[in-house]
Amino acid sequence: MPTKTMTGATVADAYLQLLADRGVDYFFANAGTDFAPIIESFAKAQALDTPVPEPVTVPHENTAVHMAMGYYFMTGRPQAVMVHVNVGTANGLNGLLNAKRGQIPVFFTAGRTPTNEEASLPGHRSLDIHWTQEMFDQGGMVREAVKWDYELRNGEQVETVVDRGLTIAMSEPRGPVYLSLPREVLSHPMASYSYTSPTRQKPATAARPDxxxxxxxxxxxxxxxxxxxxxxxxxxxxxxxxxxxxxxxxxxxxxxxxxxxxxxxxxxxxxxxxxxxxxxxxxxxxxxxxxxxxxxxxxxxxxxxxxxxxxxxxxxxxxxxxxxxxxxxxxxxxxxxxxxxxxxxxxxxxxxxxxxxxxxxxxxxxxxxxxLHAGWDARLEDARNQPVIHPAWLSHCISEAKNEDAVVIQEAKLLTSHMRFDHPQTLWNPGAASGLGHGLGAALGVKLAAPDRQVIGVHGDGAYMFGNPVSAHYVAAEQNLPHLSIILNNGRWQAVRGATVGQNRDGYAARSNRQPLTFLDAIDGYEKVVEAAGGYGEKVTDPTDLPRAIDRALKVVEIEKRQAVLNVICSTG
Structure with a gap:
């Protein structure tokens, strides 16, 4: 069997090199004190030119998980995410639920608070937080949202654990897996470590139809x-x-x-x-x-x-x-x-x-x-002439402006009846569990995987806030991922209102002009957020200006290579 051997390594060194050997290109991370051995290993790999996944700083876990999902969507290759112990795991759960229900493999990992108080052990407890972040069963938080969970016990099993996680994630029905990584284990030194390359562990093939x-x-x-x-x-x-x-x-x-x-x-x-x-x-x-x-x-x-x-x-x-x-x-x-x-x-x-x-x-x-199409055409003609931008008109204008092979990430109610898509994997809603906040990160992952493709994300105003836009725009700036985000801004949780009225058609909420817990109209300047990351932002209120506004934003993306946000003030449709 062909093998590779490293000497003078830590378990963290072996872990990162194994990920790269198994085809993991990126390591999307939101770091904490548990990352000390991982960061040291990345720095060592950079100094020695050792192949490891490319580390990407992601300031929120929701962004990180959905970036990994978007990258897989375009490449078919699962990527690694690492978050900070139990609190990072909790923040990433929304993305894990979307990945599980959407059959998207993600190699999701979290640091594990040190358990040893003895100073003689590398990676031991050194901060007061190491006591209050400790849990009896950290993996229990995500067990129902993943296909497999485990905790790395020692350096000798690194290859077995990595291969086990990746092959289960990629076996049908595909989905995320969870691995916790104790700081003491990652910090442990190994005189030498050998592993099989290429791996002899492969995902199970899809069942043949009876x-x-x-x-x-x-x-x-x-x-x-x-x-x-x-x-x-x-x-x-x-x-x-x-x-x-x-x-x-x-x-x-x-x-x-x-x-x-x-x-x-x-x-x-x-x-x-x-x-x-x-x-x-x-x-x-x-x-x-x-x-x-x-x-x-x-x-x-x-x-x-x-x-x-x-x-x-x-x-x-x-x-x-x-x-x-x-x-x-x-x-x-x-x-x-x-x-x-x-x-x-x-x-x-x-x-x-x-x-x-x-x-x-x-x-x-x-x-x-x-x-059917005649009815759609009549609806579009009516929408075109309304005084407030109608979702049908917005959908049509996006379709007219986008490239034929553009990838559109949908986290708002686009009306596909007024759009044209002729190719597979060009219109995707990653929120299979309806965990909002998926669109911004997924668009980044798609753009990272396909830098030459036009990427457009369409988000409701509430979904945009759930997407942690400061985190997403930061990553887009740092990783040079120019794409267009369009906010379908109707100033409310329309789905919540619809569900309430649907259940109580003659109720008080149906008669109310302002149903409690459904309005989001205290602010509407969302286009300003992207400017903090050097991007282009514009608010659009006039239906007649919408096509030109989309063209302006796409020109910024494609010519200036900057991310852009259009805050489109819409009716509820």
């Missing part, structure tokens, strides 16, 4: 008169995007992407039937759910008695959800792309007898899509 189940699914779809595909995350990979596109087009299967987390089908694909479920779910006789935990809300949609519901994906029953009663007549465990491709191949023979029915459905769906 042939009998695939054949049954193909038979049901071929016989269906009103089949329907529902997905919110089916396009996690380019391969899955293309497989879904091919399956839907070949067999005239309409696709609805309601409250999607990642766009899974081109906006103008002939089988893209929009983003609302009314008139679709209740009429379907076969529903194919692609990698989505909540394809519809049972309280809002009643299925036909004869409707068959099929779920496919790495975890088709979404076992991480404690209670879930959505019907699953067939649950096919598989890689998403592999499952869609297998169903498409199996349909070839089953669809022969149904060819006329499929072509008749194709024509009917084309007419239905034409009427």
């Amino acid at each position: 042939a009998d189940a695939v054949d049954e699914i193909a038979s049901l779809l071929a016989k269906a008169r009103n089949p329907l595909i529902l997905t919110g995350s089916g396009g996690r990979t380019a391969a899955a995007w293309h497989a879904l596109s091919d399956l839907a087009e070949r067999y005239a299967l309409p696709v609805i992407q309601h409250r999607f987390r990642i766009l899974s089908l081109a906006t103008h694909h002939p089988m893209n039937m929009g983003y609302g479920q009314d008139g679709w779910v209740s009429d379907a006789d076969v529903i194919l759910v692609v990698d989505t935990a909540a394809p519809y809300v049972p309280a809002q949609h009643r299925l036909r008695d004869d409707c068959k519901v099929i779920h496919i994906g790495p975890d088709p029953l979404h076992s991480y959800v404690p209670i879930r009663g959505i019907p699953a007549d067939i649950a096919l465990t598989c890689g998403t792309a592999e499952g869609l491709e297998a169903i498409g191949d199996a349909l070839e023979s089953h669809a022969v007898a149904a060819r006329d029915q499929i072509e008749a459905r194709r024509k009917a769906l084309a007419e239905r899509q034409r009427k």
Whole structure:
């Protein structure tokens, strides 16, 4: 077995070199006193030109975790995050929840407060905080939000622990892992240390779809008169995007992407039937759910008695959800792309007898899509002429200004019906657990991974505050990551208001002009924050000036290579 050996090293030295050897490019960190051996090792590596991940100073854990998520989204390679003991772990939990629900692998680590009071041990307790930050079970805070957690016990197991964490994170369904790193262990000296390179530990391959189940699914779809595909995350990979596109087009299967987390089908694909479920779910006789935990809300949609519901994906029953009663007549465990491709191949023979029915459905769906688009066009025309910027007009203007391959991070209610996206992995909402504050960090991670791509983040005013903008703008300045952030500023928590009124349609809140706990209008000068980091900020209130404002901001990003923020004062739509 090929090995590499280092001499005169500490456990921290071995740990960082192993991360680099295993393909970890970046080390996103918010440091504390537990980082002393890590910082010493980074300084040593810089002086000796030793390969280690690139350290990135990130002043808030929410930014750090979502940067790692964004980098993975563009590269398919998990990155390392390190935070400060228990308090940093707590601050990073929001990002971990998003990563777990979004199946994004992150190698999330935290220092561990020293436990030894004896001065003879390197890394021993040396500050009063080392007593008050100690916990009985630090990992217990995140155990439900990660796939695996462990604490490094000694230097001899560094290779085993690193490989274990990375392979579990990258095995389907993918997700974050947690490793705590005691300061005494990291500080421990080793005369020599050898490790296998390249590693002999590989992630588990995705499950191959069961042939009998695939054949049954193909038979049901071929016989269906009103089949329907529902997905919110089916396009996690380019391969899955293309497989879904091919399956839907070949067999005239309409696709609805309601409250999607990642766009899974081109906006103008002939089988893209929009983003609302009314008139679709209740009429379907076969529903194919692609990698989505909540394809519809049972309280809002009643299925036909004869409707068959099929779920496919790495975890088709979404076992991480404690209670879930959505019907699953067939649950096919598989890689998403592999499952869609297998169903498409199996349909070839089953669809022969149904060819006329499929072509008749194709024509009917084309007419239905034409009427859908006509309605969207009328809504956009109305929005264009309103005195306050409407979200539909903002969505359209962003679409008109962006590059064809731009990556848009969505943390506000963009109206995809007024936008055009033709390529996979170009529209993403990283908040799979609805942990707000994800957009700013994710945009930075995407830009770090793809510096030549145009990156645009769209955030609600509340989400922008959750995103720790000073931290995010600092990282963008330090790492030279010019991108555009657009704040959809309606001065309120619109989702909270909607939920309240939806539950109490004739209640006091519905009749109130100012519902408690929903307004965010005490300040509106968010564009000033980026100026502290040398960026460009502008407030936009006039709908007619919006296209020019977006062009001005993109020119700053692309020509001047500075980050920019547009604070767009919008109606609630």
